[in-house]
Amino acid sequence: MNGALFLGKRAMLQTTLAGVTLPTPLVLASGIIGTSATLLTRAAALGAGAVTAKSAGPELRKGHRNPICFDWGEGLINAVGLPNPGATHEADLLAAAKQALAPSRVALIASIFAGTPEQFAAVAQIVLQANPDILELNISCPNVHDDFGEPFAASCAGAASVAAAVKPLCRAAGVPMFIKLAPNVPNIGRIAADAVAAGADGITAINTMPGMVIDIESARPILTNRSGGLSGPMLRPIAVRCVYEIAEAVPGTPIIGTGGVTSGADAIEMLMAGATAVGVGSAIYYRGLEAMQQISEEMTLWLQSHGVASLDDIRGMAHR
Ligand SMILES: Cc1cc2nc3c(=O)[nH]c(=O)nc-3n(C[C@H](O)[C@H](O)[C@H](O)COP(=O)(O)O)c2cc1C
Secondary structure, eight states, X not given: OOHHHHHHHHHHHOEEETTEEESSSEEEOTTSSTTOHHHHHXXXXXXXXXXXXXXXXXXXEXXXXXXXXXXXXXXXXXXXXXXXXXXXXXXXHHHHHHHHHGGGTOEEEEEXXXXXXXXXXXXXXXXXXXXXSEEEEEOOOTTOHHHHOSOGGGSHHHHHHHHHHHHHHHHHHTOOEEEEEOSOSSOHHHHHHHHHHTTOSEEEEOOOEEEOOEETTXXXXXXXXXXXXXESGGGHHHHHHHHHHHHHHSXXXXXXEESSOOSHHHHHXXXXXXXXXXXXXXXXXXXXXXXXXXXXXXHHHHHHHTTOOOGGGTTTGGGO
């Protein structure tokens, strides 16, 4: 490809997310390929504008026993159970990933979870030492009720309490703080608004949607955890609706629209709903890590064929 043309294409997709410049609007979603520097830099080389690490908590967790994830035909269902090495080891992995990503200028998003707002702050303090570009608070994992109770994302007060506890640390570190919300709530816009009022700089929407698949021969749920989180194509209209409602509730707040995005057309739809950037998760299962490259090329082709010079021209278009 001719150099000027290549630069033009990159410029077309360049995105600013809460003050962080991303080469493309595509954000590798949390939990899809872990926190390994090797895999994260590969996603970066293939067209991700930011990569999100696997969520880490206060201590090492092994997660649930197999089966933890499978393709049920219309998407994936998983209950991995947040396996992670604990905050201290995670900070080392994040520091290595940050260093490896530096030449590409692809942003690193750290993701954390915990059982109380105070624990969230303690984990944040540790992982912020790795200097991620953004910190994402996963308050919406649907698969760990037994250990952590109802997710904080289930209520305005829960979301706000975590945001308020972590905000002073993010402010001191100069790191934007995103809150990851759940789709299974009656009014996601209100929860986003309270999280933003409590200090969130941006919203990631959405996490997986709780579901269950039963094997009718054994008459038992297939996942060891019984229920799991649905992701992939069937999640997309739910995610688009959530992003649309958040954009209405907190106009101007950066949103990483995540859920079921598998093609360039899906990513364009998410931007039109009001997303600033677009999360890509299960598409990696369907299309491989090359999904990043394919989606960014498909987006570029769509923009060119519609005479659109900048993503800003289509962001939030469905609200007009
Ligand atoms: C196997 C698997 C593991 C996941 N682990 C995490 C995680 O650790 N933290 C998190 O915030 N989200 C996690 N998610 C949710 C994704 O980040 C994303 O929000 C969700 O899958 C919807 O996007 P998608 O349809 O593009 O996959 C996980 C999803 C899958 C499929």
